[in-house]
Amino acid sequence: MRYQAALHPEFSNLILAFNLGQTHEDSIGGSGTQWLLWTGLKISGTGLAPIRSRLRYDNGSLAIPVNVLGEFAMTTAAATTVLDYASDHYKDAYSRINAIVIEGEREAHDNYMQLAGLLPQHQDELVRLAKMEARHKKGFEACGRNLSVTPDMDFAKAFFAQLHGNFQTAAAAGQIATCLLIQALIIECFAIAAYNIYIPMADPFARKITEGVVKDEYTHLNFGEVWLKENFSSVKAELEQANRDNLPIVWKMLNAVEADAKVLGMEKDALVEDFMIQYSGALENIGFTTREIMKMSVYGLTAA
Numbered sequence: 130m131r132y133q134a135a136l137h138p139e140f141s142n143l144i145l146a147f148n149l150g151q152t153h154e155d156s157i158g159g160s161g162t163q164w165l166l167w168t169g170l171k172i173s174g175t176g177l178a179p180i181r182s183r184l185r186y187d188n189g190s191l192a193i194p195v196n197v198l199g200e201f202a203m204t205t206a207a208a209t210t211v212l213d214y215a216s217d218h219y220k221d222a223y224s225r226i227n228a229i230v231i232e233g234e235r236e237a238h239d240n241y242m243q244l245a246g247l248l249p250q251h252q253d254e255l256v257r258l259a260k261m262e263a264r265h266k267k268g269f270e271a272c273g274r275n276l277s278v279t280p281d282m283d284f285a286k287a288f289f290a291q292l293h294g295n296f297q298t299a300a301a302a303g304q305i306a307t308c309l310l311i312q313a314l315i316i317e318c319f320a321i322a323a324y325n326i327y328i329p330m331a332d333p334f335a336r337k338i339t340e341g342v343v344k345d346e347y348t349h350l351n352f353g354e355v356w357l358k359e360n361f362s363s364v365k366a367e368l369e370q371a372n373r374d375n376l377p378i379v380w381k382m383l384n385a386v387e388a389d390a391k392v393l394g395m396e397k398d399a400l401v402e403d404f405m406i407q408y409s410g411a412l413e414n415i416g417f418t419t420r421e422i423m424k425m426s427v428y429g430l431t432a433a
């Protein structure tokens with residue numbers, strides 16, 4: 130779980146992020162009480178009651194004294210956004226985002242099953258990953274039903290068409306590294322970024338489901354990293370080409386979803402940033418140098 134915080138103008142040198150429920154503080158300036166401003170959130174539920182009296186509001190935003198942040202980290206699940214999940218506006222955007230997520234999980238299931246055929250020595254593990262993706266799909270279908278939203282699956286199919294086509298072409302040619310780059314790196318990093326940004330904005334039902342899902346996605350990313358790292362010298366050139374062919378598609382996908390994501394409280398800039406952190410981290414783990422990663426990232430930007 131990763132939260133991005135807006136900063137109180139008086140304390141612009143205070144940087145804080147929550148990462149997996151832990152607080153992390155950097156360059157805290159001055160002494161006395163410092164306030165972190167939390168934009169777009171309001172207090173609700175009973176979990177925050179013990180610290181409620183120590184919070185204050187500024188222009189509809191929540192401010193938290195730094196010395197209670199540790200307690201707040203334990204109770205963020207009780208904070209909900211000001212989003213109106215029952216509004217037609219929200220549900221309309223959700224019908225497309227929810228469909229993308231469902232289709233993404235379906236695609237991931239099918240891709241891991243196909244990879245199981247291409248990598249018989251890892252068959253059991255890949256079938257296990259595929260089953261996890263099928264469970265994720267069921268979870269997100271339940272999220273749509275919970276909000277009485279019918280997912281727009283035609284939109285989602287078109288959204289994934291290019292990546293789907295490239296995976297199928299690579300699988301038919303036996304290009305395992307390309308298949309892993311598309312599924313285990315690009316699709317997983319895209320999912321991890323989207324779910325991380327979505328969790329603090331989600332309705333309580335969807336938040337719980339998404340928190341469980343995102344943990345699994347890290348293990349899927351890890352499978353791809355490990356295999357590609359072990360075979361790095363023989364697949365390096367193929368990966369560079371696969372990156373060139375597929376990273377620009379991610380940028381088109383992010384642009385296609387920007388307006389709907391915003392309605393759900395998710396900013397494109399945050400999605401791009403989180404995706405690039407995950408993706409470049411994965412490339413580094415596989416064995417690419419910083420210079421190579423910079424070069425590879427440029428292929429995404431040129432398509433933006």
Ligand SMILES: [Fe+2]
Pocket residue numbers: 234237261262265320342345346
């Ligand atoms: Fe998944």
Ligand SMILES: [Fe+2]
Pocket residue numbers: 237262317345346349
């Ligand atoms: Fe996954």
